[in-house]
Amino acid sequence: DQQVKQNSPSLSVQEGRISILNCDYTNSMFDYFLWYKKYPAEGPTFLISISSIKDKNEDGRFTVFLNKSAKHLSLHIVPSQPGDSAVYFCAASDGANAGNMLTFGGGTRLMVKP
């Protein structure tokens, strides 16, 4: 049973428009959430995170929103650029666990068309 789900395996967006990537989780103990970006033949790179005490965190073109009551988070990219084309993984952590284990979603492939 996947505790973190990304229900859209792929998303296509025009350059300059907004990209919205969604993620749902089921474990109410998760209190820290992250987004990673992965290009082919490279490891995932950390993008942005949010603690459960916040509902929004912004870093440049990237904003993550957290809705705890709905157990839902989303990543907004504005404006989208062709270089943003990659697979995006959301991940969640239960702060009480040793070693900061992360549970990952299945990923969403974003394609930004020029």
Place this chain on the structure above:
Amino acid sequence: DVKVTQSSRYLVKRTGEKVFLECVQDMDHENMFWYRQDPGLGLRLIYFSYDVKMKEKGDIPEGYSVSREKKERFSLILESASTNQTSMYLCASSRPPNQPQHFGDGTRLSIL
């Protein structure tokens, strides 16, 4: 910048072989992790270690073991490789608490 280095980018092995995947990090991180990535399944945790000689099972430890004799090095061992272990293997490290994990570029392992 954190550097996590995996010894091989591509590896081809035969069924039944013992396979070693090596990972080294240069930032003195306490935590190290091994994942496998399969299409549609995201990254699944195999094992992690929060200190030298310490190891904990992740979600899918069956058929794997690990070794951490030095803080900077974390090895994944496939005791007797099988075709269902063909996958992308990713190593990561982090400093607790709640610091993002930093990943290596992965090893694409094919078991024939």
